[in-house]
Every structure is written in C-alpha cells, then in structure tokens.
Amino acid sequence: MKQEKLKFVLRGTLIHAPAVGVVEILENALVAVDNRGQISAVTSPGSPDYAALEQAATQAGKLERLAPQEYLLPGLVDTHVHAPQWPQLGKALDRPLDEWLQQYTFPLEARYADAEFAERIYQHLVHTLIANGTTTALYYATIHLESSVRLAEICLEQGQRALVGKVAMDNPDQCPEYYRDASAGQALEDTERFLEQVPDMPGNADGLVRPVITPRFIPACTDELLRGLGELAQRSGCHVQTHCSEGDWEHGYVLERHGKTDTCSLDDFGLLTARTVLAHCDFINESDMGIIKGAQTGISHCPLSNLYFANAVFPARQALDRGLQVGLGTDIAGGANPGILHNCQMAVTASRAREDGVNPDLPPATRGTPGTRIDFREAFWMATAGGGEALGLKVGKFVKDYAFDAIVVDTQAPDSNLIVREDLDEGDDILQKIIYNADRSNIKRVWVQGKLIKS
Numbered sequence: 387m388k389q390e391k392l393k394f395v396l397r398g399t400l401i402h403a404p405a406v407g408v409v410e411i412l413e414n415a416l417v418a419v420d421n422r423g424q425i426s427a428v429t430s431p432g433s434p435d436y437a438a439l440e441q442a443a444t445q446a447g448k449l450e451r452l453a454p455q456e457y458l459l460p461g462l463v464d465t466h467v468h469a470p471q472w473p474q475l476g477k478a479l480d481r482p483l484d485e486w487l488q489q490y491t492f493p494l495e496a497r498y499a500d501a502e503f504a505e506r507i508y509q510h511l512v513h514t515l516i517a518n519g520t521t522t523a524l525y526y527a528t529i530h531l532e533s534s535v536r537l538a539e540i541c542l543e544q545g546q547r548a549l550v551g552k553v554a555m556d557n558p559d560q561c562p563e564y565y566r567d568a569s570a571g572q573a574l575e576d577t578e579r580f581l582e583q584v585p586d587m588p589g590n591a592d593g594l595v596r597p598v599i600t601p602r603f604i605p606a607c608t609d610e611l612l613r614g615l616g617e618l619a620q621r622s623g624c625h626v627q628t629h630c631s632e633g634d635w636e637h638g639y640v641l642e643r644h645g646k647t648d649t650c651s652l653d654d655f656g657l658l659t660a661r662t663v664l665a666h667c668d669f670i671n672e673s674d675m676g677i678i679k680g681a682q683t684g685i686s687h688c689p690l691s692n693l694y695f696a697n698a699v700f701p702a703r704q705a706l707d708r709g710l711q712v713g714l715g716t717d718i719a720g721g722a723n724p725g726i727l728h729n730c731q732m733a734v735t736a737s738r739a740r741e742d743g744v745n746p747d748l749p750p751a752t753r754g755t756p757g758t759r760i761d762f763r764e765a766f767w768m769a770t771a772g773g774g775e776a777l778g779l780k781v782g783k784f785v786k787d788y789a790f791d792a793i794v795v796d797t798q799a800p801d802s803n804l805i806v807r808e809d810l811d812e813g814d815d816i817l818q819k820i821i822y823n824a825d826r827s828n829i830k831r832v833w834v835q836g837k838l839i840k841s
C-alpha cells in the first residue's frame with residue numbers, strides 16, 4: 387500500500403472519548419497527520435515508534451508542540467442545525483413549537499428566496515460555529531434550491547465538514563402557502579437536483595460537504611412526498627434527516643394521522659437507513675428503539691431545545707445503554723446557543739433533572755426517574771465520536787485512519803471564564819472544566835481534514 391506523505395506531527399496532551407463513557411488522556415502524545423488530512427499515527431512516550439516518529443518529524447521541520455496549557459480535543463460534531471434560523475436565536479422561546487414555527491420560523495425561512503439575504507446569514511453562522519469548535523455540522527437549509535446550494539458552498543469555502551439538506555415540505559394543511567414546495571413532485575425534483583449539485587461543487591471531490599434528503603417532519607409532508615423521498619434514499623444511498631417524536635403535539639399528530647409512531651411511519655416509508663439522523667426522538671418507546679437500532683439509524687439529542695420545545699427530555703441513558711448511535715445537536719434556533727460544549731453541559735443537566743425530578747411537592751421516591759442520568763464523559767462522547775458514529779463518518783476520536791478534525795483548547799486564554807490549575811486539577815477534571823466553562827475565546831485553533839481553519 388502506498389505510504390502517504392507526512393503533513394505534520396503535533397505533540398501535546400490529547401483528550402478524547404474512544405468509547406462511550408471512557409475518557410482517555412494522552413500526555414506528550416504525538417499525532418501524525420498525512421497529506422490527505424487523515425491521522426496516520428497516534429503514539430505515546432514509551433511506545434516503540436515514538437522516538438522514531440518524533441525524530442523524523444523534527445528533521446523534516448514538521449513537528450509542532452502545543453503549550454502546556456493547551457489541550458487537543460476532537461472537533462465537535464453538531465448533528466442538528468437549522469441554518470436559516472440563525473437570526474431567530476434567543477427569540478420567542480416562550481411559544482409552543484407549532485406556534486413558534488408558524489409565526490416566527492416559517493416567515494423567516496421564506497426570506498431565503500433572496501440569495502443576498504441567505505449569503506450574509508449563512509457566512510456569519512458557519513464562521514460562528516467554526517469559532518465555537520464545530521468541525522462537522524448537519525444542516526437543514528430551506529425549501530429554496532439556490533440558497534441551499536449556497537450554504538453548501540459556504541461550508542466548503544470556510545472549510546467546515548458539512549452535510550446539508552434542502553428542506554422538503556409540501557403539505558398544504560400544515561405549511562403556509564408562502565412557504566412550501568409547490569407539490570410533492572416539485573419537492574422531489576428539487577431534492578434530486580440538490581443531490582446532484584452538491585457533490586459536483588468545485589473543490590468538493592473528496593466529499594467534505596454532502597447532500598442530505600430532508601423531509602422536515604411528518605406533519606409538513608404529504609404521504610406522496612414521504613414515499614418519494616424514501617425511495618430516493620434507498621436508491622441514492624444519501625444521508626437522510628428529519629424530526630422524530632419531538633413533542634406532545636407532533637408525536638400525537640403522527641399517531642392520529644398514521645395510527646403509528648413516527649419511527650414506525652418513517653421506517654415504512656423507507657426513511658430509516660444507516661445514514662439517517664433523527665432529531666430529538668424524545669417520545670420513542672422500547673419498540674421504536676429496537677427499530678432504530680436495527681436500522682443503524684443515528685439520533686441527534688438536542689438537550690437545550692428539549693427543555694423549551696419538547697415537553698420532555700430524550701432518554702439518553704436508555705439509548706446509550708441499548709447501544710444506539712447518539713450525537714448532540716444545538717437545534718439552532720430551538721436551542722438558543724450555538725455551542726456543542728454548552729449542549730454537553732445541558733445534556734448532563736437535563737438528565738439530572740430527569741433522574742431526580744423537579745417537583746418539590748412530590749416525595750423523593752416518586753419525584754423522578756431513577757437511573758436516568760448521564761455524566762460529562764458520556765456527553766463528551768456524544769459531542770465527538772458519538773456524533774461521528776451517528777453520521778457514519780470517521781471523525782471524533784484520535785485513531786489511525788480517522789480524519790484529523792480537531793480543536794486546541796487554551797485553558798489560559800485571556801478574558802475567559804475557565805480556571806484550570808495544574809496543582810489542583812488532575813485526571814479528567816480538566817475536561818469537565820472545559821465542558822462547563824470554556825467558550826469560543828478558549829478555542830484557539832480548529833482543523834478539519836488536517837487543514838487549519840481557525841488560528
């Protein structure tokens with residue numbers, strides 16, 4: 387096999403989650419990145435190959451050292467973002483989901499018929515997510531073909547790994563006339579064109595940015611459209627994304643319309659594949675979990691959004707224990723924060739509220755749901771390797787043949803809220819502190835596929 391050329395070697399402290407709940411800290415480790423941006427070696431002092439790699443990299447002038455206060459983490463994976471909702475961040479959070487969509491979201495999304503408007507917002511969003519350490523994002527765009535393609539181009543230009551969907555929604559009962567696909571046929575045709583155009587974008591030969599089949603959610607789509615998109619998913623092998631059993635209203639609507647859960651219905655339409663990511667899944671039952679696992683479908687857990695719009699919190703503990711593929715999502719703007727680290731925190735917090743319950747009028751024995759908490763190690767897994775698994779991408783951990791998507795967290799960055807002290811903090815304390823208090827000022831450098839995109 388051909389040996390790829392060495393691009394660079396970094397030496398420093400690496401922190402990653404190679405398996406659910408496991409945090410590995412590799413001090414003074416070397417990570418070698420080849421010309422394709424893949425990790426070609428990860429090695430620690432004492433390993434037989436360490437000295438040779440260090441010497442070879444030094445001689446070639448390709449060894450870079452991280453400072454003692456800097457930590458290399460895998461790039462963060464956001465498995466659920468509504469790109470057009472970026473200007474809606476932090477607005478109307480007191481409305482229920484259906485009202486929020488109809489009165490705020492759909493009028494805003496309709497504006498992306500204007501390519502210039504789309505340009506400004508999408509440039510700013512992608513830049514902000516990268517600044518916050520998000521190296522891979524799974525995006526919903528809008529129903530508009532032109533500005534959806536533009537979002538894909540902007541991700542490529544800014545160097546972010548992205549999966550982008552032109553939203554499909556044609557149901558006149560649930561979507562306003564000013565913002566819906568003209569027909570199921572038109573939505574299918576535009577989706578097919580989108581699936582052709584994204585892989586063909588200049589500079590995208592390696593597939594850094596990929597198209598996604600995106601029925602918004604069952605209420606917004608006719609059965610004809612869901613069937614057509616399911617057939618397209620089977621035929622094309624492309625990624626699929628949609629919302630699943632998010633809140634009481636939506637879950638109830640599907641039970642009434644189709645007489646079955648979202649999971650069963652999406653499965654019957656051929657929309658549950660190994661390349662599907664279902665946002666939320668808050669109300670999935672045991673049988674739904676079995677179907678999702680069988681299909682190797684991924685789940686995007688959006689904890690902050692859950693607390694505002696879902697009337698419930700996703701059963702993360704159960705899902706991880708059953709071996710489901712779960713990543714984290716911001717759900718911008720349902721979740722009013724662009725950070726995946728913040729959503730790590732929220733995933734832990736939400737699970738703690740779920741476990742203990744929050745109603746002081748109830749006795750402790752019946753207040754919560756015992757055994758449902760997760761900790762920061764599991765949240766970090768979901769934010770990195772779990773997200774990669776859900777998307778079927780080799781990203782999110784420092785392992786040979788994975789893509790080098792990584793961030794440097796500078797724990798001594800000026801004007802940050804983080805306080806880390808070598809003499810007081812040990813083991814994974816530092817990671818926990820990063821999750822709870824690091825922000826974009828601590829994220830000093832960002833690489834995607836071996837390419838530095840923030841420094």
Ligand code: GUN
Binds near residue numbers: 487602603691695720
């Ligand atoms: N369900 C359908 N569309 C949306 C959306 O834009 N945000 C959220 N949170 N849920 C949805």
Ligand code: FE
Binds near residue numbers: 466468629665717720
């Ligand atoms: Fe969403």
